[in-house]
Amino acid sequence: GAGVSQSPSNKVTEKGKDVELRCDPISGHTALYWYRQSLGQGLEFLIYFQGNSAPDKSGLPSDRFSAERTGGSVSTLTIQRTQQEDSAVYLCASSSTGYNTEAFFGQGTRLTVV
């Protein structure tokens, strides 16, 4: 596609429910990243994919968080048993190689856990 697409744009969920956030990177981009941004805060790195593998998932805050990428394209970030502290904007970015190249960000998914 023309840019990085994320869905849904907004998600309100009840505490304890599971949520899935989707990212469609720019076609041909091998590197894909997930970040989290809380209100007024910087971007917190969650996980990095190169192709379908995740060489670095050190930023995932707990085992309730997981992510996968299939076909070297679409990625899904899953949060199980959501907590109120999970409320944030989840941003996905992709880049052509991942090696110090410009990253293109999606508009993000605003997750609100009530």
Place this chain on the structure above:
Amino acid sequence: GQNIDQPTEMTATEGAIVQINCTYQTSGFNGLFWYQQHAGEAPTFLSYNVLDGLEEKGRFSSFLSRSKGYSYLLLKELQMKDSASYLCAVGRGSYIPTFGRGTSLIVHP
């Protein structure tokens, strides 16, 4: 790990010049990025420095000193639309940046 510091907020006048500083401590440094983020929008790429010195791109310039762990973003001829958050990010190893908290720039008439 890495530590990235930049001022939380800066204000400047339309038409003026502003310099946003960023200091970092990191292992495996492999370049420094600056991104711009308007409120409620996604970050957009501004610049990338891997060698020491100044990179100029229109009204925006970015400087890097690897030995000092220091970078700055220079914005000239400020416009109201430049009001945004400016994110300094350090490239580590073979993949993407770790971001600082960002500097909120307010441009007033």
